[in-house]
Amino acid sequence: xxxxxxxxxxxxxxxxxxxxxxxxxxxxxxxxxxxxxxxxxxxxxxxxxxxxxxxxxxxxxxxxxxxxxxxxxxxxxxxxxxxxxxxxxxxxxxxx
Numbered sequence: 001x002x003x004x005x006x007x008x009x010x011x012x013x014x015x016x017x018x019x020x021x022x023x024x025x026x027x028x029x030x031x032x033x034x035x036x037x038x039x040x041x042x043x044x045x046x047x048x049x050x051x052x053x054x055x056x057x058x059x060x061x062x063x064x065x066x067x068x069x070x071x072x073x074x075x076x077x078x079x080x081x082x083x084x085x086x087x088x089x090x091x092x093x094x095x096x
Contacts, residue, residue: 003056007063010043014067021071031071032089039067040095057096064095 020026020034043063050056068085069076086092 003050003052003059006043006045006047007059010039010063011066013039013042014070021073028071028089032068032091035067035071036094044095060096061093064093 014021014035017034017038021031065082065085068089068091069080072085072088074080074085
């Protein structure tokens with residue numbers, strides 16, 4: 001299956017977890033762990049068969065950052081850097 005379709009399915013999974021993302025009772029660490037266990041397998045299913053190009057690498061990195069931004073409820077208009085997002089969550093880029 002195409003990388004774009006898989007990442008689109010991953011985005012749908014993130015959006016379906018909106019109750020968890022919006023909950024103030026759940027820590028960001030727990031939200032990140034849930035993201036990694038529930039969403040990333042959907043997005044990367046069949047990745048062994050993908051022929052990756054640089055453009056696909058950028059899409060995957062953008063998807064990962066998009067997921068983290070959704071967890072923190074940070075809009076792209078707030079002009080927070082990707083580095084700031086990762087530092088806030090104490091995370092590193094891992095999906096790629």
